[in-house]
Amino acid sequence: MVEIKVLEKETAGVIGKVLRDNFGKGPGNVVCSLSDSVLVAFITNFASPVELSLMNIQQNLFVEKTRDLLMSTLKEEMKTFMALKMRYEVKEFYYDWNLESHSGMLIFIFNKEAVQDGTYPEQDQLHGIISEISHKAEKVPDEIQSKKLTPKHLLVTRDGILVSIEKELISLGFEETLLLAKRRLEKRLIEEHMDVIEQKLGAKVMDFFIAWNFTEDKSYILFVLQQNAKAK
Template sequence: MDQVNVERELSSYIGRILRDHFGKGPGSVFVTVADPFITIYFTNFLSPTERSLLQSGQAELVQKIRDRLMDSLSGEITKYLESRSGMDILDFYYDWNLETKTGMFVAVSKAFNPAEPSQTYTNQMAFHEEIGRISLEAEKIPGLIQSYLINSRTLVVVRENILVNIEKEIIAHGGQEMLRIAKRSLEKRLLSTNQEQLEKLLNTKVRDAFIDWNFGRDSSSVLFILEPIA
């Protein structure tokens, strides 16, 4: 099956599984298969129940419910992605922007080697330095930063060795859920605060930004959805 058909099939599957488990499917699903990554971006994803919870100021509860559902769904989604793409998945990341009703999944193949140089684009090293500076505000400068411009609208940033000792201790004591919620809030706020500088380096507008972590492997993925880069 060619790439276009694989992406179309994965898009249909993601829409269906989200609808079956969350009560409402997304309006649109955009899938890009670019080994060693599969990126999935979806829009207009918010159920009536979630909307009511948000209106009553319970955004954190919505985050917890979604995260717990994804704990049970990630394995199933990963297996399907592997079966249709032919990749062996190492990491699976997810995140949401409740205000904009958007979300993302990023799957990373076991063939991925973060030590290998990524393809270059204008101001890439300066962009990495800015990501490192933002990371330092939240925890510390990552041991490694790589970025991959998958297409004109999709930029994946991989960070390795980002956790500080207190975070590792929280994880060891079973605090992953609250740590994820706290880090998601903090780091996305920092990305928003520094968005103008990021856009200047990328020479385009950032339409959406998502972030997630694999605490066990001390790694993180940031997905930027961009206005098409000229």
């Protein structure tokens, strides 16, 4: 356990430095949580003065596009570091930001078999809510899985969510436009269902993030929960 905590702290320090070196300002805090084959980094107080100025004049979309561009250049560097640190290949890497709250997340999924169960009460009911949200945004997923990585982190995986028109847009090179649109739409739908989500989880959702893998037609939703706090 001590070794894992040291590893999480060292990894958080490196992630903070990489973000600071490339974005001009580092995050206020980075908290890493390692669970089996998944490492989650929760980032807070992350917004440069330039980004804040752009957001003040309603240019959030430009900030999103700039961050996407920078993260695409950092992807391999971060995957290489994590592979060396964890001694496992990074199979998947995702990120997302909530600009209004100046927060973000990174997810590293390693090529390693998970051994922990991760089930939790009301799991099937939450899957039903996620299925309803997905149906409103695109279609009911072919499969939904979820796992409590830690008491504070719940990861939901959706497979088979893209409809034909979305696949066609991707093939035509409009992946970035589709990503920006889906971020807004699905986050809005999740916010609309937040009361019932918190009720089923029995916990307040402090933050949540969404990422997509268009190539494999899958999506991840990460809920950051407040421990020992019942939802209203």
